[in-house]
Amino acid sequence: MAQKTLIKLIVGSETIFFLALLMAFVYFSYVPTLNPRLVSRLDLTSTGLFTVLLLSSSFTFWRAEVSFRRGQTKQLRLWLIGTVVLGIVFLFGQGLEYRTLFREQLTISQGTFTTSFFTLTGFHGLHVLIGLIILSIVIYLAFLGDLDDPDSVLLPSVGIYWHFVDAVWAVVFMVVYVLPHVLADSTL
Amino acid sequence: MITDVELPEPEKSLPGATVNSDQGLLMWISSVDHKQIGIMYLLMALFYLFVGGLLALLMRVQLLVPNNHFLAPDAYNQLFTMHGTTMIFFVLTPAILGLAVYLVPLQIGANEMAFPRLNAFSFWISLFGGLLLYFSFLAGGAPDAGWFSYAPLNQTQYSASPGIDYYCIGLLLSGIGTVATAGNLAVTIITLRTPSMQYKYMPVFVWMVFIDSFLILAAFPSLNAALAMLLIDRQLDGHFFNTDAGGSALLWQHLFWLFGHPEVYIVVLPPFGVLSEVFQVYSRKPIFGYPFVVGSGIAISLLAFGVWVHHMFATGMGHTVNSFFAVSSMLIGIPTGVKVFNWLGTMYGGSIRFTTGMLFATAFLVEFTIGGLSGISFAIVPIDWQLTDTYYVVAHLHYVFLGGSLFGLFAGLFYWFPKMSGRMYSERLGNWFFWLFVIGFNLTFFVQHILGIIGMPRRVYTYPALAGYSALNLTSSLGAFLMGLSMLVFLYLLYDALKRGKRAGDNPWDGYTFEWLTSSPPPLKNFTTLPPVYSFRPVHDLNHPEIGDYKKPDEEKYGTKDID
């Protein structure tokens, strides 16, 4: 009980952290006008694909929680592994994107757009990474058989965090990738 | 009538509790007990109070006479930056956390914090944050851009020493600790109250800490984000705040004050809670207008997030923005006034005992009102256009930080000293300390109002000999030495009390809340049984059954009954 409350409070606090980073991004990329040249450097399709994968990891995690409540240990492990794999693939996708950008000399010190872009997505990536580490520990526990008490709040607590990380990405994806494209198209 | 309820044992014994008490220092280092951690927080605050005070005294020596050459300009700039940063992040913040961590479990009838290990972690990481910040002196120079480190002065091309990098990392570490403790306190209050303690029966101090936790959880992330961005600017050549490369100077100010303003209420709400306890017990009466005192705390915490631009009135923002933030800032005066008058109401009709704690509480009412009113003068935008960034601001901030937060903390320290140490302090020494401190404080800071009005900017390492400047600065410096002297009396008082103090009983002041039910100092396990709670003064109900609140209907308990 206490654990879940704490995680909720921390997640609330983290939300404000990301809002601050997001504000900085918006400040540099939308104000006073959107910079369409920068938008065109971002690949909406491939990042969109990786976004779908990350968001589906929320689904797999939810399935893991259901299996956990039902005491289906085997399914639990499978769904958890699925979640981790999806998370890793997402991070891999982010790495690919960074590599392309670096090749075009778009590094963190290139300009305010790249500074705020890499900071925002980088901190999100860091949160995914932390989530993956936690999930690996959970899987380890699951394989040890330490996760069989259906009243344990461990999995639901981790779940709050993981869903939060996904929700943050949904917002980041909208603001960084989708919205600029929509605006750029409508002004063309 | 009142029957005790059994308190559930912690399921497993806590790690720190198994360390034998004759292990000396090791016991403290390995401790996860909330009382020991609370005391360590308080000791940390006291240590940094002396360090920060020493820095301030050096500054006052430099400002003793015009055109002085005691300190070089860059030394002075490091001093005032470190002084401000230390006092806010490593004195007031740990002091309120320490009191909260010590008292909240006791007052809600719990035996521990919800997460004892997290509690220890938070303390130690805060301590290391502070040490790292001070390490900068050895590593090429302390931060030198002021405690709010405005952009673009905080960029490498304008502040090349690594000081600001240490500032970022030091504050990030201690900030993580502060957020974790806040979460810990909030969860403790939500989940560990003794079952019969409904929210409406929580002591005012617990209420203020509860509200404060949410303030911390919501305010610190914007500081942490700003610090992370600044570190990226400085270490990875980013451009958030680098105006030479398209970055924004104002973005830093927005992020910083979005944290900075709530921070000042973060360090004053718990002292408000402390005072509410102190006024009640020493006046021998329940707090006047409990729902108003608690409600105004909530109002202040909500308003606190809507006033940050009042630190930026002179940045040339439009009138619409400025007007909005002027209104919200003035509005904060109303709930704060409600508190001040309710404390007066608490004393009214009482039988007031002027112990040292109560003296500080009484002086607080005067000093804090002065500081609050000068705050309102800045909320009036055109006055701020004249006075911002002058010594008038320095006067304001010290009246609210010292006359407000610190007086509140001192009141609490004297009030709870017998509980924490098991000893009584000497009231005679307490009186000496109080009067020296109060006189020194007013001498130092009152004249700074005038200095600001006659045109002296803040953060200047020296000043020309314009008429009035020399005399007022001299007065201010002399006051500071008096304050320094009083702190020595305070040290002696602590030494004297610990060495020679009479044994304090469990409840020397006839206090009202649960901490006074257990022994002084409390045992490792705070309580085994507790009486049920029928009012916000459970121990008063227990000790004074004939006039106990528990007999009254709620509307009388809270003074919300209509007058006939």
Added chain:
Amino acid sequence: MGDQNSVDEYLSAPRSYMETLSMLPSLLRPAAAQADRIASLTAYFTIAALLVLTIVIGLLIYIVVRFRARPGDAEPEQFTGNKVVEGFMIGVPTLLVIVFMYLTLDTMADVLPPDSGTQPDVVITGHRYWWEASYPGTKAIVANEIHLPVGRRLLLHINAADVIHDWWVPALGAKMDAIPGRTNHLWVTITKPGVYEGACSEFCGAQHAWMRIKVVAQPEPEFRDWVARKAQVANPVLSASAQAGAAFFSRQPCGSCHRIRGTAATGAVGPDLTHFASRRTMLAGLMENNPDNLRQWLTDPQHVKPGALMPRFIYPKDSINVLVDYLSSLK
């Protein structure tokens, strides 16, 4: 040299202590219409604040005297609140807030209306650690001692060259931040001729303390004369040693940071020196402008004003002397 004389007279006239006091820069001694409005608002607020403070302290004294514990006191009556009293606690301050909010909005609109979009009368730029003023429409550029005409509503534009500075002359009204990448503005209608002290009010680095301002407010005709003279290029009659100084100046890197109009020196990092010798103080108020001080400065700038952005050049004494002669003739 009409203006120079009248200002000099003003500065050097013998004064009693009280008169000296009355020359203090103070927001309560306004010399401009805008400062006047702010001063009266400040006065109203001070009265209201003293009233509130008196109520609090008065009540406190009464309570402390009346309800001090006496030996043998029983527990006092345990009352817990009173709705009517709470109503007053909220109501009275609310009234005060409404009144002062109205006054605030009114004064704000009056003191600092939006920029009209017209050409500013003066453009002020903050540098570490000195002020530059240029007068659009003329060629005049000056540093630290800034002249303004009396009796006319002036538009000031305020910029920064490096970090944030803040323009503040208390007798003339509001201060305004000078922020890199942003142009702010102020309106000033000076009502009384005089010399007004001011200072940078946003911490800007090592020598923030010596980034002071002197505004010389003078009647329109005198001001016109002054601008016309400052707009001219440097054209002094030079003594032999001053000529040697000029030659030395042009051979050394001075001109990469300083400007002397009419010569090859066109730098913009340090203050314009075209009419350096007509300034009364040097180094943004740090010291009187005289050959001795100038010699000290040229010998070791980092000793005189540590942290200032002028490096130390090691020159022989003679060269410094001819430099001093040259600069001292740039009236």
